Amino acid sequence: MIGNVVDNITGEKNGSKEKVRGTVVLMKKNVLDFNDFPASFLDNVHELVGKRVSLQLDVYLGNPDMVRCTMLGRDHLAWQANGLRGKVGEPAYLEDWITIRTPLAAGESAFDVNFDWDEEEIGVPGAFIITNNHHSEFYLKTVTLDDFPGQGRIHFVCNSWVYPAKHYKYDRTYLPSETPMPLRYYREQELVNLRGDGEGKLQEWDRVYDYAYYNDLGNPDKGEKYARPVLGGSAEYPYPRRGRTGRPPTKSDPNIEGQMPPLMSLAVYVPRDERFGHLKMSDFLAYALKAIVQFVKPALEAFDSTPNEFDTFEDVLKLFEGGFVLPGSSLLDDISKNIPFEMLKEILRSDGEKLFEFPMPQVIKEDKYAWRTDEEFAREMLAGVNPVIIRRLEEFPPTSKLDRELYGNQNSTISAKHIESNLDGLTVDEAIEKKKLFILDHHDPLMPQLRRINADTFTSTYASRTILFLKDDGTLKPLVIELSSPHPDGDQFGPVSKVYSPSEHGVEGSIWRLAKAYVGVNDSAVHHLISHWLHTHAVIEPFVIATNRQLSVLHPIHKLLLPHFRDTMFINAFARQTLVNAGGLLEATVFPAKYAMELSSVVYKNWVFSEQALPEDLKRRGIAVEDPNSPHGLRLLIEDYPYAVDGLEIWSAIKKWVEDYCFFYYKSDEMVRKDAELQSWWKELREEGHGDKKDEPWWPKMQTREELIESCTIIIWVASALHAAVNFGQYPYVGYMPNRPAISRRFMPEKGTPEYSELESDPDKAFFKTIPTLLQTVLMTVLMEILSRHSTDEEYLGQRNTPEWTFDRAPLQAFEEFGNKLTKIEERIVTMNKDTKLKNRVGPVKMPYTLLYRTSEGGLTGKGIPNSVSI
Missing domain, CATH: 1.20.245.10 (Lipoxygenase-1; Domain 5)
Known part of the structure; x- marks a missing residue:
């Protein structure tokens, strides 16, 4: 329906006119921007000299039961056939700007606004035009008409900033959930304004x-x-x-x-x-x-x-x-x-x-x-900050998709002898068939960039591949890490690669810990970027x-x-x-x-x-x-x-x-x-x-x-x-x-x-x-x-x-x-x-x-x- 009718309330009569009460909820700029404390003072000055915030209702006249329309294929011609038309009312102004009627949540304020409406007219507000004559912008949240004659409560959700009118060559118009034909202009014009002209x-x-x-x-x-x-x-x-x-x-x-x-x-x-x-x-x-x-x-x-x-x-x-x-x-x-x-x-x-x-x-x-353990190193590939990279290894050794003419043979140098002793009795082929092998592969995305990065920045690092085995208890066990760097004689010669296996003690344990750190460096870059x-x-x-x-x-x-x-x-x-x-x-x-x-x-x-x-x-x-x-x-x-x-x-x-x-x-x-x-x-x-x-x-x-x-x-x-x-x-x-x-x-x-x-x-x-x-x-x-x-x-x-x-x-x-x-x-x-x-x-x-x-x-x-x- 046009607007959002909740109940029927009779408005307060004033001769042939009725007072339609409304509520405007907004947040003032000085609440939202602590760098602009003068905003409140200057807005109050504008309010005192008559430069106020006004609203005008654009009311769709005719049979309210006919006020139904969507942009999804229903017949719009019925509006014109029934002689329906829009009417823009006189301006009504926000009241008690300086004193603020009602403090609401988190900086919100509610203001009264009262519209005059001819009781002999039949119609439903399809839009409203707002004009901000103050010094500063404000954040307009909602406008609610509490007692529109014959319709009851009508609610507009706005959630938009309204700047002083001097900045705009067009009116700021808000429409409810569906658009009658006479209001289509507003809808289309708003999109034109939002697109701009591509200049300046x-x-x-x-x-x-x-x-x-x-x-x-x-x-x-x-x-x-x-x-x-x-x-x-x-x-x-x-x-x-x-x-x-x-x-x-x-x-x-x-x-x-x-x-x-x-x-x-x-x-x-x-x-x-x-x-x-x-x-x-x-x-x-x-x-x-x-x-x-x-x-x-x-x-x-x-x-x-x-x-x-x-x-x-x-x-x-x-x-x-x-x-x-x-x-x-x-x-x-x-x-x-x-x-x-x-x-x-x-x-x-x-x-x-x-x-x-x-x-x-x-x-x-x-x-x-505990972060230093191999189990945690692997677990974070599934439950850490970058759990979206690990994939199942479907061919062994891992292959590269990089262009061989440019980068040579970039396929992995990891062999079966590097990992078979840690496959719980399985061969590599059996582990692949049982879908037990997984890989964290940062080789192909990084290798083409690595020569420049290592030569021209504070970095000295590698492109990495990490192969893991899925254990019966559901955890992953790291099997091997391959670290690769560009060939000193040129990319076309492929990488220089070295394979590292898990170790807990001595210098081998320290080397394995560094290998995991290089993998972390790769994964951090892929995560952030x-x-x-x-x-x-x-x-x-x-x-x-x-x-x-x-x-x-x-x-x-x-x-x-x-x-x-x-x-x-x-x-x-x-x-x-x-x-x-x-x-x-x-x-x-x-x-x-x-x-x-x-x-x-x-x-x-x-x-x-x-x-x-x-x-x-x-x-x-x-x-x-x-x-x-x-x-x-x-x-x-x-x-x-x-x-x-x-x-x-x-x-x-x-x-x-x-x-x-x-x-x-x-x-x-x-x-x-x-x-x-x-x-x-x-x-x-x-x-x-x-x-x-x-x-x-x-x-x-x-x-x-x-x-x-x-x-x-x-x-x-x-x-x-x-x-x-x-x-x-x-x-x-x-x-x-x-x-x-x-x-x-x-x-x-x-x-x-x-x-x-x-x-x-x-x-x-x-x-x-x-x-x-x-x-x-x-x-x-x-x-x-x-x-x-x-x-x-x-x-x-x-x-x-x-x-x-x-x-x-x-x-x-x-x-x-x-x-x-x-x-x-x-x-x-x-x-x-x-x-x-x-x-x-x-x-x-x-x-x-x-x-x-x-x-x-x-x-x-x-x-x-x-x-x-x-x-």
Whole structure:
């Protein structure tokens, strides 16, 4: 129905007019932005001189019973045939702006508004026009008409920033859930406004969603050191698109977008409704990232002009037990001048002397040294922060898909004699046939980049392959690690490879521990740059842009997907400013250094949308096989695979919810095909948002309900559960750097060298000379803590920020069932984590797998599935 009619209430009469009472819920800018305290004062001044906030109702006149319409194929001509028309009412103004009538949750305020309505007219408000004549913007949440004559309660969900009217050449109009024909203009015009004209620099009040290449990562005006290639738009460097900002190019290179705004300004452009600002915690996260870059990193680098090493594991533990002292540093004074005190206490828990003291990472909370075991090393491939890479080994020895003409024979040098003594009596062929062998393979993605990385950065590392055996108790046993480096005479000669076997004692044990560290270095890079950044943050942004450009806010698929896009464009923009940019935090803390984003572009060449579905991913990796008699139609070959077990439950719950929702609005495949907005959305997404993949045959054609359901399920899965699985375990696992070092600074010691002698005499010292320095460790630990935190206003899977996001009963019932299902899944996860037979769920470190719990408290918890890629 037009609006959302709840009950019938008679309005207050005034002659031939009735007073229609309404309530507007919004958040003022000064509540949301602690850097703009003058906003409240100036808004009050505008209010006093008559520059107020007004609303006008656009009422659809005629028989209210006829006010029914959708964009899904129903007859729109009936409106004109019945002589129906729209009428825009007189302005009504928000009351008591200065005194604020009702304080609500978390900075929200409710204001009265009273409209005059002619009692002889019959109609239903189909839209309202809002005009903000104040100095500052505000966040408009909802507008409710409490007693519209003959209709009762009508509710508009807005969730949008409203800037002062002087910034716009058009009215801001809000429509309810369905669009009568006379209001179609508003719907179509809103999409035109959101698309923009593709020209000029975009300002903070703009609402334009447009596409651009990743041409803002480097700044060649600062010198060759800061030059980076354009990602996207070429066969060499394909990439998903980002949001356009329109900044002018650099002086040195017209293809590179000009410098980002100053770090502490928070002024990087994204459409205003995509910005953080719902609560201070969200802005804190953004400021915290920038504080590291602008103050912490330079000060530590100055202090660390000669690399400081950890000598023992006890030295690392001091970061969590007593704090790290930075002698003679003025860092605290420098930061405190630029960051509010409360924020400073959160970023750097400091007493003025012990500058850095971090929470204890879960991986060492119960046992300080269990992370060193082979069992834990393997378990984290199934239940750690990067559980999406391991695959079944289907041929032996492992082979390479790299071009032999360019890279020679890159097949593995691992032989049967390296592993057969550890296969519990099986031959290699028997182990493969019984599906007992698995591999963590980081060889092919890294080898083509490795020569440049080792020659031109602080890194000295290898490409790795790790083969594992599935034991009868469900755990994995590492069998062998192969480390490969480029041939000194050229790539065409293939790699130089060496194979290492497990050992616990003596120098062989120290070498095996280093081999596992090199694997951790590889896996950390793949996790940060590919599993996390590329496969969640980067690939989702085009969906955000296309949805806002092509699907009206009234469209059911827009309503379905909107919660799963919250804050994604904003956090991605900050990442390009502080994390993945030239000289950013990831280049300083992850081994590919300045080639990091190039590596992710290489891997994007193999990205397939349909394989982002969890069942397809598990089948592709050989981890699961189809089995109609098994739950979810799949049988896991590693039954105790926490990420897959929990993930399949959540995947199925998401798909059932999406299916129920889509079946309600789309009664046939024909309705999908004839939905013009939907078809434009999918076309633009393929041809523009993921334009470098537009000719791939694997894209769903979007001709059936099943294709729509599968596509939306993938989008929601990637934005919510997949991101949670690879993000919120970062501090619990990576916060203790020796468990997952992201950098190796020297190669494996060879016999007869001083490094080898040191490894024999002081293995811990040799280990710490190989992995990150103190500076790199502190930077990574601070970064991991920030990125692993939940904001206090987080919305979790199965939750919405307003219960009245639709008034269609069937979708609301399905959504409630979805939430209940997720609650039951979490309860089952808790039960499984207590089952001692499921050894991979807790492991030697006594750390239960909680990353796919549905909900969480705010802060650093290691659990919870937010709706979106919001940090």
